[in-house]
Amino acid sequence: MSAATDYLEQVRADIAKRDPNQTEFLEAIDNFFKTIVPVLEKHPEYIKTNLLGRITEPERGIQFRVPWVNDNGDVQVNRGFRVQFNGAIGPYKGGLRFHPTVNLSIVKFLGFEQVFKNSLTGLPIGGGKGGSDFNPKGKSDAEVMRFCQSFMTELQRHIGPDLDVPAGDIGVGGREIGFLYGQYRRLKGYQAGVLTGKGLSFGGSLARTEATGFGLLYYTEALLAADNDDLNGKKIKVSGAGNVAIYAIQKATELGATVLTASDSNGFVYDPNGIDYKVVQQIKEVERGRISDYAKRVETAEYHEGSVWDFDVDYDIALPCATQNEITGERAERLAKNGAKVVASGANMPSTPEAVASYKKHNILLGPAKAANAGGVAVSALEMSQNSERLGWTFEEVDNRLKKIMQNIFAESKAAADEYDLGKDYLAGANIAGFNKVADAMMAQGII
Ligand SMILES: NC(=O)C1=CN([C@@H]2O[C@H](COP(=O)(O)OP(=O)(O)OC[C@H]3O[C@@H](n4cnc5c(N)ncnc54)[C@H](O)[C@@H]3O)[C@@H](O)[C@H]2O)C=CC1
Numbered sequence: 001m002s003a004a005t006d007y008l009e010q011v012r013a014d015i016a017k018r019d020p021n022q023t024e025f026l027e028a029i030d031n032f033f034k035t036i037v038p039v040l041e042k043h044p045e046y047i048k049t050n051l052l053g054r055i056t057e058p059e060r061g062i063q064f065r066v067p068w069v070n071d072n073g074d075v076q077v078n079r080g081f082r083v084q085f086n087g088a089i090g091p092y093k094g095g096l097r098f099h100p101t102v103n104l105s106i107v108k109f110l111g112f113e114q115v116f117k118n119s120l121t122g123l124p125i126g127g128g129k130g131g132s133d134f135n136p137k138g139k140s141d142a143e144v145m146r147f148c149q150s151f152m153t154e155l156q157r158h159i160g161p162d163l164d165v166p167a168g169d170i171g172v173g174g175r176e177i178g179f180l181y182g183q184y185r186r187l188k189g190y191q192a193g194v195l196t197g198k199g200l201s202f203g204g205s206l207a208r209t210e211a212t213g214f215g216l217l218y219y220t221e222a223l224l225a226a227d228n229d230d231l232n233g234k235k236i237k238v239s240g241a242g243n244v245a246i247y248a249i250q251k252a253t254e255l256g257a258t259v260l261t262a263s264d265s266n267g268f269v270y271d272p273n274g275i276d277y278k279v280v281q282q283i284k285e286v287e288r289g290r291i292s293d294y295a296k297r298v299e300t301a302e303y304h305e306g307s308v309w310d311f312d313v314d315y316d317i318a319l320p321c322a323t324q325n326e327i328t329g330e331r332a333e334r335l336a337k338n339g340a341k342v343v344a345s346g347a348n349m350p351s352t353p354e355a356v357a358s359y360k361k362h363n364i365l366l367g368p369a370k371a372a373n374a375g376g377v378a379v380s381a382l383e384m385s386q387n388s389e390r391l392g393w394t395f396e397e398v399d400n401r402l403k404k405i406m407q408n409i410f411a412e413s414k415a416a417a418d419e420y421d422l423g424k425d426y427l428a429g430a431n432i433a434g435f436n437k438v439a440d441a442m443m444a445q446g447i448i
């Protein structure tokens with residue numbers, strides 16, 4: 001045991017003592033701590049100043065009541081959250097998730113990951129995350145609007161273009177951001193830079209909708225290129241059928257791969273000829289329907305209930321784009337048997353610790369979420385830049401910048417892995433590269 005491992009164990013024990021029930025948050029901490037031991041060995045000053053004790057405690061957290069009235073006139077109450085995790089390198093930045101499972105543990109795990117992801121983008125943004133246990137599924141537009149208006153009535157006190165800039169995540173897309181922005185503007189006046197993912201007619205950026213999915217494929221391309229390989233002819237399993245999945249399917253197909261699957265929380269579709277992202281987009285984004293409808297429209301597709309990761313088919317690359325912990329240890333073993341060689345994470349923390357161990361055992365390359373899915377928040381930061389200069393860039397301009405940012409994230413993660421002799425452990429590389437910048441900023445700013 002080194003001083004570094006002793007220290008990390010102590011910090012971990014203190015966190016678990018304070019918040020024993022925050023299982024997702026503790027999982028994110030464990031994934032992170034496993035990889036930064038060599039950095040602490042090189043920088044004893046981080047131990048001396050209890051940097052890890054500080055970096056794992058959010059700077060601020062807000063929990064609030066969100067009352068609203070449904071279409072039947074019944075009064076509903078949901079819980080709202082915003083965790084401002086770390087502002088050392090810029091205003092807090094990160095999405096809002098509306099899903100019945102949202103609680104403080106989930107918001108904290110997402111906020112913690114966001115700190116290092118945002119640092120990796122190379123842009124001046126701190127990390128935050130928020131959301132509510134409100135479920136937009138099955139609600140009318142009017143109900144979603146009333147909920148968003150009530151949510152923003154409280155949140156507006158805590159956000160601002162130089163303070164904290166929320167965006168979308170699961171259950172929060174263009175419709176929700178529009179309602180949230182409208183209520184903010186009503187209460188505080190025009191401030192385009194207070195939210196990102198806005199509509200194009202009121203300050204949104206071209207390519208933000210596509211950014212996380214496109215960025216995931218640019219990252220995957222860079223990871224394959226390091227092994228003299230590319231996406232052409234590859235077979236890919238995608239999970240999810242939302243914002244990230246749809247544009248991941250589009251870009252993967254454009255780059256010559258065949259995407260075999262897409263899924264939602266009920267089941268998945270399999271099409272050996274390749275999933276058509278436009279059909280998924282129509283069903284999920286326009287009609288707000290179920291992925292099972294895909295098989296009713298595309299003859300070559302089959303619909304199956306259950307998880308896409310429990311379905312056996314030969315493929316090369318897994319792109320989990322649904323939610324946390326969707327790939328368990330058992331599913332990772334199955335993924336290895338099916339011949340997959342790469343897992344690039346569109347979703348946040350989609351692999352359990354057992355799954356990550358299984359990838360290592362089978363020499364499967366892992367593109368970790370904080371690197372592979374950073375394209376969304378990167379383009380959000382570009383949206384903030386455009387809002388500040390009151391200009392809008394072309395799609396090509398934003399897309400080119402996104403591609404460079406993703407290539408750079410891979411290069412920096414690889415360089416950090418090389419520096420510490422970690423081989424192709426790009427999870428450790430991303431954690432270290434993301435951590436370095438936040439650590440430098442915190443050390444320079446005193447005990448904060
Ligand atoms: N939207 C963004 O810009 C970014 C999103 N992410 C992450 O990507 C993932 C997907 O987010 P979005 O596509 O934005 O959300 P979305 O709401 O557009 O789509 C989510 C998809 O995942 C499925 N899903 C949700 N919970 C599930 C569950 N328990 N089991 C199986 N499927 C489930 C839904 O049916 C839907 O198809 C999340 O982990 C999110 O945190 C990461 C970076 C940026």
Ligand SMILES: O=C(O)CCC(=O)C(=O)O
Pocket residue numbers: 093094095096114117165166167168169196348373374376377378380
């Ligand atoms: O665009 C953003 O600010 C946030 C995106 C996000 O929530 C994420 O990266 O997980």
